[in-house]
Amino acid sequence: MSLSERLTTMEEYQPWSREASPDSRHRKMSFNPVGTWTQAAHEEPVGAFEVPKWKRLLQVFFAVIYCLFAAGVVFGYAAIKPVLLEEGVYRDRCTQKELDEDVPVCYEQELRLNLMFTVAAVSTNVVALPVGTILDRYGPRISGILGAIFVAVGSLVLAFAKDLPFDAYILGYLSLALGGPFIFISSFQLSNTFPQYSGLILALLTGAFDTSSAIFLFYRLSYQAADGAFTPKKFFLGYLVVPVFILVVQVFFMPSTSYKTVGELITQVEETANDVVHDSDDEIEDEDMVRRLQDARRGHRDSIVSEITVLLGTKDATEQTKEEDKKRNISGVWGALHGRPASEQIRSPWFILIALFTVLQMTRINYFVATIRSQYTYLFHSLDKAVEINNFFDVALPLGGVISVPFIGLVLDNMGTTFVLSLLVTIATTIGVLGVIPETWAAYTSICLFVIYRPFYYTAVS
Incomplete structure (x- = not known):
């Protein structure tokens, strides 16, 4: 298929963007949720074909590795x-009565520890705005x-939290x-390093993010195996x-700088199509020289076209269009707010209801993660049972x-929005x-459903 066919296919995916601006296809991919299409301060994106394949593979590999250890x-x-409780973090907030009774965790201590996680969880979502900018x-x-830098500062502060004159844990x-x-x-x-495998790359990054929560699990197991000798200070200093x-x-x-998207690559090819003949050629009297220059430019353009074509693959445009149309039809709500100003979208029932749903579910998810041991201690009247479930x-x-x-990918690709949201509500209620x-x-069934529901919810809402 030709690159112009690819561009036609992509424009069919986003008809509202063309209506908003006749030059919308020249926009670069943006992560800024509140900005405008103003020129960025850094250099222009680079095409993946301009970077050696081995280096792109290495970049994806390194990204998956450090997301696995730091993203979530x-x-x-x-x-x-449990490690923080064993180390006596916030134990000074216990009342004398609670200390005399030697309770595993006192009320104020529990609240303070949960506040630590609550602040972190909320900040993770809020900081996405400045990150995009x-x-x-x-x-x-x-x-x-x-x-x-943030991770390094956090590690250092947590490593020396006991010695600092303020509440350093939060x-x-x-x-x-x-x-x-x-x-x-x-x-x-x-994901634009290999456009044919962009879905796989995003899946690897998302999987690394989900799996990164196991870092503290491995630390806790090491801490318990060493009978407390592997202190948080040693762990966080090592985590540097x-x-x-x-x-x-x-x-x-x-x-x-970011890699160019498929649309930007195609636009680049279209722009180079006019680079064969330059106005300055008229100033050269030697026709053979002009011909050689134009042949060199044409060879350079054909080389770029060939490299981009190999990069994008040879999937038929008609097949791509049919697949995208199928997804739109399955969705049932595709284009409901396309072309409307942001103020109108924010006031619409679509936005208001999904925002309320998101607030409720995020609160529920974070509350469950922060208080699972306390919940099951209360429910079973047994700390040992709660510890077993927590593990x-x-x-x-x-x-x-x-x-x-x-x-999750199969469900989202083959089921309508109404079905997906109904499934989310059903699982959450269960x-x-x-x-x-x-x-x-x-208890175990609830946890199994929760660990599936959490990534399903994040993916569906995003």
């Missing part, structure tokens, strides 16, 4: 919370370096949380290897995210009902 590590809170304006390398955990989006979101553009690795990779291997949850949370990714039944089978 704060969501392993349920795993590290920075990414658009200064590029993925700067964003990744900032992420590494600050340290917050810094770890802020580093995650800078690292994770800046990696999305790497991760931000150092990210910093080195960003400086020496990762691109300073299962620590393993199931990262594992569920990885296992469910392909199935989790809530099972969460109040004081039976072991109900």
Whole structure:
């Protein structure tokens, strides 16, 4: 298929953009949720064909590795919370009566620890706004370096939290949380390194994000195996290897600017089509010289076209259009708000209802992660039983995210929006009902549903 056919196919995917602006296809991909189409401060995106294949493979590999170790590590809170309790974090907030009774965790201590996670979880979502702006304006390398700095600061603060004269645990955990989006979101553009496999690359990055919550699980297991000798200070000082690795990779291997999207690559080819004949050719009297210059330009253009064609693959445009039309028809709500101004979209029932649904579900998800041990201690009147369930949850949370990714893709590609949202509500309601039944089978079933529901919800809403 020709590259012009590809452009036609892509424009069919986004008809509203053409209506909004006759030159919309020349816009670059933006991560900025609040900005405009103003020129970015950093250099223009680079075509993937201009970078050696081995280097692009290495970039994707490194991105998956550092996302695995840093992107969503704060969501392993349920795993590290027992370590913090064992270390006596916030134990000074217990009343004398609670200390005399030697309760495993006192009321104020529980609230403070949960506040630490709540602040981190909220900040992870809110910081996406400035991350998008920075990414658009200064590029993925700067964003990744900032992420590494946040992770390094968080590790250092948590390592020396006991010795600092202020409440450093909340600050340290917050810094770890802020580093995650800078690292994770800046990696999305790497899906354009191999456009034919962009879905696979995004799936690997998403899977790495979900699995990163297991970092604290492995630490807790090491802590328990060493009978407490592997203290948080030793762990977080050792964890500094991760931000150092990210910093080195960003400086020496990762691109300073985002890779061009498929649309931008096609536009580049169209622009080079007019580069064969230049106005300056009229100033050259030697016709053979002009011919040689034009042949060289034509060869350069054909070389670029060939490289981009190989990069994009040879999938038929008609087949692409049919597949996209099928997804639109399945959706049932495609284009409901296309072409409307942002103010009207925000006031619409679509936005209001999905925003309320998101607020409720995010609160429920984060509350479950933060208080799972306390919930089941109360439900079963047994700390040992709650610890057993908590340990299962620590393993199931990262594992569920990885296992469910392909199935989530199948559901979203083949089911309508109404069905997907109904399924989300049904699963969430089932989790809530099972969460109040004081039976072991109900607890484990609820957790299994939760670890599948969490990535399903994130993917569906986004």
